Amino acid sequence: MRALTVTPGRPGSLEVADVPDPTPAPGELLVEGIALGVCGTDREIARGEYGWPPPGAQRLVLGHESLGRVRQAPDGSGFAVDDLVTGVVRRPDPVPCGACARGEFDMCRNGRYTERGIKELDGYGSQQWCVPTEYVVRVDAALQRVGMLIEPTSVVAKAWEQIDRVGGRSWFEPRTVLVTGAGPIGLLAALIGVQRGLDTHVLDRVTDGPKPKLVRDLGATYHHEDVDAVAMALQPDIVIEATGAAAVVFAVLQQTSAYGVTCLTGVSPAGRHIQVDAGAVNREIVLENDVVIGSVNANLNHYRQAADALARADVGWLEALITRRVRLDDALKAFDDDGSDIKVVIDL
Ligand SMILES: [Zn+2]
Numbered sequence: 001m002r003a004l005t006v007t008p009g010r011p012g013s014l015e016v017a018d019v020p021d022p023t024p025a026p027g028e029l030l031v032e033g034i035a036l037g038v039c040g041t042d043r044e045i046a047r048g049e050y051g052w053p054p055p056g057a058q059r060l061v062l063g064h065e066s067l068g069r070v071r072q073a074p075d076g077s078g079f080a081v082d083d084l085v086t087g088v089v090r091r092p093d094p095v096p097c098g099a100c101a102r103g104e105f106d107m108c109r110n111g112r113y114t115e116r117g118i119k120e121l122d123g124y125g126s127q128q129w130c131v132p133t134e135y136v137v138r139v140d141a142a143l144q145r146v147g148m149l150i151e152p153t154s155v156v157a158k159a160w161e162q163i164d165r166v167g168g169r170s171w172f173e174p175r176t177v178l179v180t181g182a183g184p185i186g187l188l189a190a191l192i193g194v195q196r197g198l199d200t201h202v203l204d205r206v207t208d209g210p211k212p213k214l215v216r217d218l219g220a221t222y223h224h225e226d227v228d229a230v231a232m233a234l235q236p237d238i239v240i241e242a243t244g245a246a247a248v249v250f251a252v253l254q255q256t257s258a259y260g261v262t263c264l265t266g267v268s269p270a271g272r273h274i275q276v277d278a279g280a281v282n283r284e285i286v287l288e289n290d291v292v293i294g295s296v297n298a299n300l301n302h303y304r305q306a307a308d309a310l311a312r313a314d315v316g317w318l319e320a321l322i323t324r325r326v327r328l329d330d331a332l333k334a335f336d337d338d339g340s341d342i343k344v345v346i347d348l
């Protein structure tokens with residue numbers, strides 16, 4: 001079969017190659033890959049800046065935003081041939097730490113977790129893949145063109161769960177959410193904000209292209225003005241930050257409502273310095289009982305929440321997030337990023 005493989009750490013090593021067909025171990029599904037979403041992490045790995053091959057191997061099968069169709073399922077597994085599924089990315093560390101031991105491997109404390117397509121486990125960028133039945137989620141049949149969006153949505157579902165838990169420490173009836181960044185994570189965060197009945201606002205820099213319309217089609221409000229002015233006018237109860245831009249991060253967390261919750265989901269490059277009045281930031285957070293949370297990855301519950309959220313969403317809206325589809329043989333083209341794409345998908 002064909003697979004998208006890379007030698008982590010070596011720029012320019014991404015290629016579509018022949019690899020052996022997989023054989024399911026006991027308790028595993030055999031899945032025919034349908035499609036794979038590509039994100040910033042995949043591009044970092046392709047540039048040689050991130051990623052680890054499986055122990056003893058040089059190459060890694062890339063890909064963690066999966067969608068496939070079950071070809072073989074163990075008896076009594078609850079899965080059947082032809083089910084649509086998506087695979088979970090992370091696996092618990094071998095110790096395991098207390099979080100991993102409780103199924104919260106998204107909160108792993110020792111960093112020794114593994115991740116399909118990223119860290120020491122082959123990913124889902126191949127025409128067939130196997131997955132243990134406890135690390136896979138069924139996908140609604142209506143999502144057969146967009147089900148690879150469940151993985152990024154799982155990251156967002158976790159962020160929302162963290163916001164709920166932090167908000168739940170006192171009276172919490174949020175009305176307004178500001179999402180910064182209208183990439184896939186920001187738009188999917190806004191989708192869930194609207195599904196929750198919140199007054200949802202999305203801020204990005206662009207004034208044209210599909211993003212403003214996608215936001216408006218949700219029934220949310222699009223902003224492209226200066227982040228300080230937008231946040232000051234809104235005084236949001238919740239901020240979901242998805243740009244990773246330091247200036248945006250510090251602007252929003254100083255302009256929440258009292259008891260505001262800011263959830264950071266964007267990873268910034270280190271070494272970019274901005275001037276911040278650290279005393280003013282501290283004062284704002286203390287005097288308003290504000291909270292800033294970082295959130296990454298997702299566990300099985302978040303995948304299920306994500307699958308439910310997308311099953312309730314408008315499929316046409318989800319399809320519009322996918323601005324480009326390429327065939328596996330042309331997969332390298334999915335890694336050209338001129339900034340105009342929202343989500344690029346490789347058809348397997
Ligand atoms: Zn991703």
Ligand SMILES: [Zn+2]
Pocket residue numbers: 092093096097098099100101105107108109110111112113
């Ligand atoms: Zn752990």
